[in-house]
Every structure is written in C-alpha cells, then in structure tokens.
Amino acid sequence: MTISAPHLLTPSGKPRARRFAIPFDGEAGPHNAITDVPGVAVGYKTLISGDGELNVGQGPVRTGVTAIIPRPVDKLDIPLFAGMFSQNGNGELTGSHIIEEIGAFNFPITITNTHSCGVTRDATLRWIHNVRPDVIDTAWGLPVAGETYDGFLNDINGHHVTAEHVFEALENAVEGPIEEGSVGGGTGMITCNFKAGSGTSSRIVRWQDQSFTLGAFVQSNFGQRRNLTIRGNRVGPDLVEPKLIEQSTRAEKGSIIAIIATDAPFLPHQLKRLARRIPLGIAMTGGYGYHSSGDIFLAFSTANAIGATAESGRLATADFIPDVDIDPFFDAIVQTVEEAILNSLVANEDMTGRDGNFVPALPKSWLEEHYG
Template sequence: MSVSARDFGIVCGIMPTGTNNAITDVPGVKVGHVTIRKGNINTGVTAILPHDGNLFRKKVLAASESINGFGKSAGLVQINELGSLETPILLTNTLGVGTCVNALIKRAIAANADIGRTTSTVNAVVGECNDGPLNDIQAMAVTEADAFAALDNAASGAVAQGNVGAGTGMTCFGFKGGIGTSSRRIRLDGRDYHLGTLVLSNFGRKGDLTLPDGRRPVPDLPDSAEKGSIMMIMATDIPLEHRQLQRVIRRCGAGIARLGAFWGHGSGDIAIGFTTGVTIDHDQKSDLLAMQALNEDRIDQLFRAATESTQEAILNSLCAAENFTGRDGNSRRSLADWLRASPKE
C-alpha cells in the first residue's frame, strides 16, 4: 500500500473520499503501469481506461484544458472539438508520446477493422512530462510493448503511486514526484457519485511547495526556474455536458495553486477529463439523442471536488515516491522522508 498524505495527518479540503481515494473509485475506471528502470533509464507508461468495452465504439464524453501549454500531448484538439474520448489515455515521458500514439492506434485497429477504411480514423490520446533529469530521455526507451503491457495490466481498486509507470523519473517542487491519485464522493438525487483525479507530477519550483498546514518544505537542491509539467486526468460518473466538464476540469488548476505553484512559462499544465455518465455510440442511427446533464446549481460541488482531489493527488504522488537516484547520480528526496524528519510541532 502506498504511503499517502493522510498518513502524515495532511488532509485536503472537507469532502469525503471514495473507498480507495483513487480515480478508480469511479465505476469502470482502471489504471495500469509499466515501470522501466535499468541503469540511466528511469521511465515508464501509465494507462487510464474509462471502461472495459470497445472505447472506439462506445466513446465517453471528454474535455481538456491547457492551463499553461508548454507540452507535447497528443489528441487534445479533437477531444475539445468533438467532446469525446475514443481510446484509453496513456501517460509517458515527452519523447515517448509518438510510440504510445502508435500503440493506441494499433490496439484500436485490432478491435475495429473499419478504422481508416469505411469509418473515421482514431484519435489517440497521450499525455507527457519531461523526466530528463532522472532518466536518459534521449534513449527513447519506451516501446509499444510497454504501452500494450500498461493497457493489459490495468485494474480497478487501489492504485500504485509514486515512482511507478510514467512517474518513475519525475520531479515535483524539487522533491521526487510521480503518480498520485485521490477521489471525492458526491451525493446527488439520493445516489452516490464519484470524481477522481490522477496526476503525473513533474512541476513546481523548489521552495514554493506549501502544505495545507502552512509548512513549506524545501529540498536540498540548487535553485531553478519553474519549468516542469503536470498531467491531470479527471474522471467522474456524473452526467455532464461538454461545457460543464470543461468548467470542472479547469478547477484542477486551483488544486495546483493551493500548493504554491503558479504554472510558469516553461510548465506544461494540462487537464484531461471524462465522464462515464455520458457515452456516445460510434454507430448511432438516431438523428436526435436524449441526454442527461447536471443541474448547474449543483456544480460547485464538482468544482470543490476537482480542486481537493487534484491537490491531494499531487501530495500523494510526493509522499508515495521514495528517495530516488537516477541518471548520472542525480537524486531527489521523498517528501515523506522530509515529513518524518520534520514532524508538526
């Protein structure tokens, strides 16, 4: 079980979490990792699957938000134009994006022989962060087999966090970053729904991190500019319009800001969100469709949930990550190590 912020008494916000406090609390959502560690190679792939079915044929409503666009993600233009997600989402290092795009396309074609022939092509969605300081990114070590493996081992339930998958070589606020996740439970019309966020944290300037209790941990590293990145993947089972979903994922930025970051010029801060509460049939025959959406007077609950779950997911990525030595001896300290050495007075 990964160490979490709550293990140190750090709680973000007031809303209740889901059972696993993870993006997988949204029914049907699964997460898988492949971690690659060999000498100077410290990288990997993380896969997020909205459901077990054929995602190309049964798309989910989706949106993306560029808080600061210094990033090389794939597939975001079509997500925002059409409002749908038709492949799983893969996260990896910056120079692994093309490889992961190819893997998603091949997997989609294998399940849908009509792609690019008698129907549309497929929009592969991949997010990235630069793990260069701890990984020999020029080696381009991520393979299509790694991407397939991350997709194939995706599971529901608890999610491995920290130095795993795409998070293997990441840095956050000068500490060891990586994969983190958190969720919030929301009651609507007498039924429980969930909103969960998974982050790939690789952003924030040393000394800017501010914990909810006001402490400001500072790692023993040289000062540097804010030029990292963060990918935020938000899932919910609440039915939403595309416009509503985009409004909600925009609040992931508030979760970053609560921790002291200002998403600087060289930072790629990207949010991708989807709802399993609205599906889109690729082979739909009807001219008009019945759709469900949230009463907008209730949307503040989702704004708070997106903010709190993003903030906590980032802290979980920092606490779950262990002390790490990577490429050419470059090292990063775990926030958990700092917290153990600097308990609250």
C-alpha cells in the same frame, strides 16, 4: 474514525498522505483513486535500469508509461463526453483538437515522458486493433497521449519506451487500489524539487438522492521548493534539506498532466468547466503555472453512453446535472487534485539517475514530526 487501509498505503505498502494524518476535505471513495469511478482502470510499465554517466541509448533509464482505460474493453467503441483545458501550453496532449471540436473521445489515455509521447499514442492504436479490430478496421482513431519531462533523471533521448511497454501497461490495467509515486510515466518526475510522479485521489459527491464519484490522476512534475504548500501551510522554506543536485541553478523544466474521471452526467461544456478548476488544486500545493510548465488537463464522464453514440436521423438525448448544482463537483476537483499531488510526493523514495543527478523524497521524518 477508522481509515481504510487503501487510504493509507498503496498496494505495495508505500505510504500515502493520509498515513501521516494530513487532513483533507471531502469524502474519499473506497480506494481514494480514479479507479473508484466504475469501469476506469489504470496500468503501468516502469523502466528503471543503469547508473552513472549518461550514455545516450544505453541509460541510465528512469521512465515508463501509464495507461488509463476509461471504459471496459468491450465498451471502448462508445465515446465519452469530455472537456480539456490548457493552463500553460508548454506541453502535449494528443487528441485535444477533436475534443475541443466535438466534446468527446474514446480509447485509452497514455502518459509518459516528453520524447515518448508519439510512441505511446501510436502503440495505443496498435493495441486497439489487436483487442477490438471491429472498432478501427473501417475507421480511424485519435488517442489521447500526454507527457511531462524526465530528462534530469532519465536518458530521455535514448527513447527507451517501446510499443511493447505500452501494451504491457494496457494489459496490466486494473480497477481498485493502484500504485503511486515513481511508477509508470511518473518514474522520473520531480515536484517542488522532491521526488514525485504518479498520484491519485477520489471523492464521493452527493446530489439529490444519488451519489457520484469523481477521481483524479496526476503525473506531477512541476514547481519550486520555496512554493511547496501542504494544506494551506507554505512549508517549502522550512524544507531546505536534503538538496537536489544543482537545486540552486536548475531551471524548472516541469509540467503536470491531470485526468479527471466521473460517473456524474455532464455535457462537454460542463466537463471543460471541471477541467478549468484543476489549476486551483495545483495552486493549493504551490504550483503557479510557470513559463516552461506544460499544464494540460482533461475531464471525462462515463455517463451518457447513448447520447455519445447518437444515430443519424434521430433526436439525441443526454442527462446532465444542472450548472446551478455544479459547485460541489468543483470542490471535488480541487480536493482530489491537491491530494493526488501530495500522494505522488509521499509515496516515494530518493532517486539517483543520469550523471548521478539526485532527487530526494519528501522526508518522512518531517511528515511524522509535523503531522503524525
């Protein structure tokens, strides 16, 4: 069977997990990315500069911002049904309270480092005011912004992410194939003591005579090497080299933010159910939700535009797939999250950051030997 090029390589030519014949379940979308969901776009701004000893405010810098735009700009005023779930709340996802309250949100999602989360949230409001002033001139907004910690490699207290960087990520957002690895908010992230960061995947789900797409995007920054698992094989104990500097003493300071998008029609309580299955995909790779890990998840649907903007005084209607038929979408959640995490690891290279702290990439030679 011929595998499409976007399934094997990122746009810049970095390998993805399928490049090494790692087997996955389910049917991936044409680009195997969250952007397979029509209307969803992803943009990055990556900040890498400086080497050597940490000089707060000067660097070294290993960070950035990711922007996920859930609808085309001309439709950003239309809310999306959504549900969120916090497996372990040692982290931040702004806008989560109103999602819990009303089951909907609008505006782009940003993901960055822990100490820049407020910057990306506020910059999103400024961007919306610039591109769609009609949406916010007489209203208010609560954008979704998530974070994970990159202080092992990055001058996190230097606050290098600016509003202008957020604007760039939003303006550069594209549909179709997207980059993975050390890009955007994932630039300084680590998973199971290997270099990780941004990853994505998608699945086609058949229901009755229709086909729907479900896509996942992760900013992956969690776990201990001893737990790393690839397709059911606990490979971490065999991968003792190359070592992360201070690997034996470094406590986990990681997290994972995962965003699920689908064009399948679901109600908010169903999307919350989807979000609750994300930890199962993380567990497939060896993530156990440790104490200091902020594991926070959001699922949204691009369907039901009319239902989400119901007018006062009229009965509202919304389509939804029955709960009794939801299991194939649970399968897709586990499959896409697992693959997105592995893509974030595979599409990566060694990185040295502040104070010479070194994080190795998952060895490509080992992948070739064990998977092909």
